[in-house]
Amino acid sequence: MIEVITLVIYDITDNKLRLEVAKYLKKLGLTRIQKSAFAGQLPRAKRTELEAGLRRILKNQDNYNVQIYTLTKQTYENRVVIAKGKTYEEEPEEILI
């Protein structure tokens, strides 16, 4: 089975809603890789839960754009990161740049 990485990027205007989404993504097991982006390997059930949970949180809200990408592990690992002076929580070793 091909290992996949779920990448979630979001643009959410409301501070409280944005924080709620971030907490939810973290709770599901994703790791913050940018201010408004999380990524990680999820079991299939969690992946399904992720989408349903996001739709539930965003229901009846306004001004949001959330995108969920399913990447092969290779695609994720081949990403190019140009970074300086930004850290995001306690990132696991394998996601460190």
Added chain:
Amino acid sequence: MIEVITLVIYDITDNKLRLEVAKYLKKLGLTRIQKSAFAGQLPRAKRTELEAGLRRILKNQDNYNVQIYTLTKQTYENRVVIAKGKTYEEEPEEILI
């Protein structure tokens, strides 16, 4: 040849630098798909130029994290978008900060 989509997501603290990066990505032919994300199909030469150009713009700057993903067109098209009340391309750069 497999068609690929270049996805760029960024977290840049400085307003002016962030705007400069956004303008550069647009100039190269990418389309804004979120406040801090652009995507699009680029000829190989432009793809190389993109990375070099971003490194040039970010050189001697601080507090940035820019990530470039190379996705198959299928991976891009299979993304899930949950959105409401946000539009990107029509708005002038200045109010997208």
